[in-house]
Amino acid sequence: xxxxxxxxxxxxxxxxxxxxxxxxxxxxxxxxxxxxxxxxxxxxxxxxxxxxxxxxxxxxxxxxxxxxxxxxxxxxxxxxxxxxxxxxxxxxxxxxxxxxxxxxxxxxxxxxxxxxxxxxxxxxxxxxxxxxxxxxxxxxxxxxxxxxxxxxxxxxxxxxxxxxxxxxxxxxxxxxxxxxxxxxxxxxxxxxxxxxxxxxxxxxxxxxxxxxxxxxxxxxxxxxxxxxxxxxxxxxxxxxxxxxxxxxxxxxxxxx
Ligand code: ASN
Numbered sequence: 001x002x003x004x005x006x007x008x009x010x011x012x013x014x015x016x017x018x019x020x021x022x023x024x025x026x027x028x029x030x031x032x033x034x035x036x037x038x039x040x041x042x043x044x045x046x047x048x049x050x051x052x053x054x055x056x057x058x059x060x061x062x063x064x065x066x067x068x069x070x071x072x073x074x075x076x077x078x079x080x081x082x083x084x085x086x087x088x089x090x091x092x093x094x095x096x097x098x099x100x101x102x103x104x105x106x107x108x109x110x111x112x113x114x115x116x117x118x119x120x121x122x123x124x125x126x127x128x129x130x131x132x133x134x135x136x137x138x139x140x141x142x143x144x145x146x147x148x149x150x151x152x153x154x155x156x157x158x159x160x161x162x163x164x165x166x167x168x169x170x171x172x173x174x175x176x177x178x179x180x181x182x183x184x185x186x187x188x189x190x191x192x193x194x195x196x197x198x199x200x201x202x203x204x205x206x207x208x209x210x211x212x213x214x215x216x217x218x219x220x221x222x223x224x225x226x227x228x229x230x231x232x233x234x235x236x237x238x239x240x241x242x243x244x245x246x247x248x249x250x251x252x253x254x255x256x
Contacts, residue, residue: 038078038230040067041088041097045171048196048254049103049218050082063101065250066120067220070237076230084171086148092223099222099230103190105150106219115224117234119217120247121192121256125151127208128194129179129186135208137185139163144175144187151188154214176203196255 042050042063050061059082071078078098083091085104091097093113103123106116127135127143142165145152155166167184169175175187176197191212197203220234241247 035077038076038098038227039081039091039096040078041081041083041091041100041102043085043088043102043171044082045173046085046103046190046193047200047202049193052082062121062250062254062256063103065253066238066241066247067101069241069246069250070234073237073240074233076233085146086170089148092221095223095226098227099220099234101220103193103218104221105190105214106217107150107214109153110221111224113224114221115226115228115231116219116221117231117238119219120238120242121218121251122215123190123192123218124212124215125154125188126191126194126212127186128176128189128205129208130182131204131206133186133206133208135162141165141185142167142183144169144178144184146170146172146175146189149188150214150216151190155188176205179205192256199255 042059044059045051046061048061049063050059052058053060059080064080067078067080081088081091081097085102088097088100088102092100103121104110104116105123106119110116127138129137140163143155144167145155147168147170152166152168159166164185167178169178172189172193175184175189178184179187186208191207194203194205194207198205198207220231220238222228222231238247241250
């Protein structure tokens with residue numbers, strides 16, 4: 001009888017050790033799930049939405065502040081990678097990134113491969129050239145566009161109307177440089193972005209058309225059908241910072 005009791009006790013002890021171990025495991029799994037760090041990609045030279053602060057060597061801007069405010073509001077962690085616009089789209093599509101925030105224009109073509117948040121800003125594109133350039137000057141010349149962008153799409157769309165050829169660049173500064181040095185006669189850029197750089201004296205170019213074309217919302221994006229939880233949190237956080245004035249505060253900080 002004693003033996004049976006001892007054996008039973010031993011079994012109970014082993015079972016409870018196993019149970020505790022089990023609990024420990026599930027607790028670990030849960031806390032690591034709670035602590036998931038989302039990988040977010042962004043453009044790298046798109047002031048005032050994202051740009052390198054040369055003093056702090058950190059990326060700053062409207063998108064950086066929105067992401068920070070939304071993550072704080074919703075209590076999630078993320079890691080920001082400022083790799084460029086086209087690279088960001090590629091990273092989201094390949095699953096290397098969970099999402100992107102890069103002054104990204106929400107349009108129907110992109111909705112085929114991305115899911116977007118509600119818009120947080122509206123903007124369209126403009127043609128930009130050296131002072132005194134007229135849109136008639138584009139005929140027979142080349143223009144600069146940034147890979148993968150809405151400006152690139154528009155430039156391709158109206159190419160025959162203006163009679164130019166297109167050169168493709170990796171980022172906005174490379175595009176501006178090509179226009180400044182006369183490699184290309186004009187480039188296509190988002191109105192607020194080039195407007196900001198002209199205003200700050202960073203870029204000595206001029207907007208050629210009087211109003212932006214294809215004005216649409218900017219949104220946070222995830223790969224279509226993926227990361228629904230992250231998108232939901234982003235939307236909830238965005239709604240909160242729209243309501244509590246934080247979004248307006250961020251925009252005002254960058255002159256909007
Ligand atoms: N608005 C641009 C686009 O969606 C974004 C960018 O150039 N960063 O194509």
